[in-house]
Amino acid sequence: MAASAKTLALGNCSLNGEWTVVERRRGKQRRYVPRIKLPEVREAWTPADANVDTERVSTLLQMLETCIKRMENSQFYQCFVEQIENSETFNCFHRVLGSESEMQVVVYGIGSIDSYETPRLQLSLLLLMKRKFSWIGGIEVFDPILSATESRVLQVLGCSVLSVNEQGRRCALKPTLFYMPHCEAELYDNLLHANQEAATLKNVVLFGNSFETYEEYASAIRNSSIVHSAGHILALRKFTSEYKIQIVSDDSFKAFHDSSWHFFHQCA
Template sequence: MSESEWQVARRRKGQTRKCKSQVPLSSPSVHEQLDVEKVVKRIRTTVTELRCEEFWPKWKDELLMATSASASAEEDVTEEQLKSRDDPPECVCYGLGSFSSCAAARYQLAMLLLLLEVLQVSLKNCFVYDPIFSSGEQNVLRELGMTVLTENEEGKRPVTKPTLFYLIHCGKALYNNLLWKNWSIQGLSQLLMIGNSFNGMRERTTERVFKQEYSYISKAVGLCEEKTLPCPPRMIDVFSDTAVITFPRHILLKEPQVNWAEPHEPEYRDWQDLEIILKAQS
């Protein structure tokens, strides 16, 4: 992969997700008509605002270092190398939330646009999905140049090329499903995640539940490199507990071959606590 330009109160537990996929589909904000041009302009203004934030250069540097480490253990990736790639990377964004009515979701979308610049990912190769998107919000995303997915994949998306997954404040089941679907040396080595810290998930979940319900995240903790991304106090609701996560090939190769054989699809006992909207519900 290569380089380019890839007032919120303290969040109580679960508060942020109210802007996310927990919003009821009957919410007025979901169905109201949007002024697409006005919303696009507001998002671009937010992009400009974030670009001027003190923490943005650190996000950019951490992303480029992670990208460089994934591409080569010895040399940094330059912007020119990024532009000359034969097989350009993709991006998948799940669970963004209702960005037309939720300030946190709007800032997260603006940050995604900045990160895509850095990684030289074409907007058309950025696939976005949230079951709570209104038709107006889908039109906004298309106007920005992104590709809106029409099917709830529940995170079960296999990768065939370097892919950035942008999953800020998404439910653990989404991460677990994604890891399961790509549980191989080839698959994991092509994943670059920006989302919830795996270590943070482990700390906030009982050991029994973490290993039984979210076994792939549990195993991934020892197979990944995770760098925490800075978050200013006023943006705790927006970017708290966010990390850039990679799966270096040299670490994956140390894993016994038996641990890659026939990964079983995750099964969840407590569907009420999954923090995601299932395909059957969307």
């Protein structure tokens, strides 16, 4: 697969958001070619539960502080920081930052931090990154299931809650870390579709499910539904440098198993 100076080629495309099966000559195996999806309209969003429970805000903040302390003292966190600080990974961050001093952070699909421990662990890790690294900039968060109470907690913790459902289609006009542990493949795919031009793809750092695993799974079962939901992931795999996260405890497994850092580059 080749890339132009402006756009990474995804194969023969049309504009109806579907997939076409292309038969190869002389009986060779058929292949699936992604067709460019039409962009969907961004939707204004407000929490379905519009009432803020101030008592619950206080309780949830205490729960998160406990979770942050436990995460900070864990072996998983020490390994996580060491991986970011090693020369190979840090050089990837540095290359994305370029002349910028900070990297904006966008969080999609965090889940309910009130109802489940896994989202609290994932948020705790990000907040610790913000404390640890001066180049981590402002944090924007969105998940359609967030309540007004959870949104208030996030604001108290220094995060901004988006009022629009971008459906993962944020165009990275500047260095941006997309923090998306355990999201659906479609959300990663929407993000890559929005940033398939080389000018924006180079600004993307993605923390989320391993693209290598998606590729292995798609190859092993040859399931067209996997190809459909992860088409841009698979198409851009050759332009991706991936660094898998080391899992060293049951808590970290539940919240971060099969997670990786993904950085993107273009080929001549």
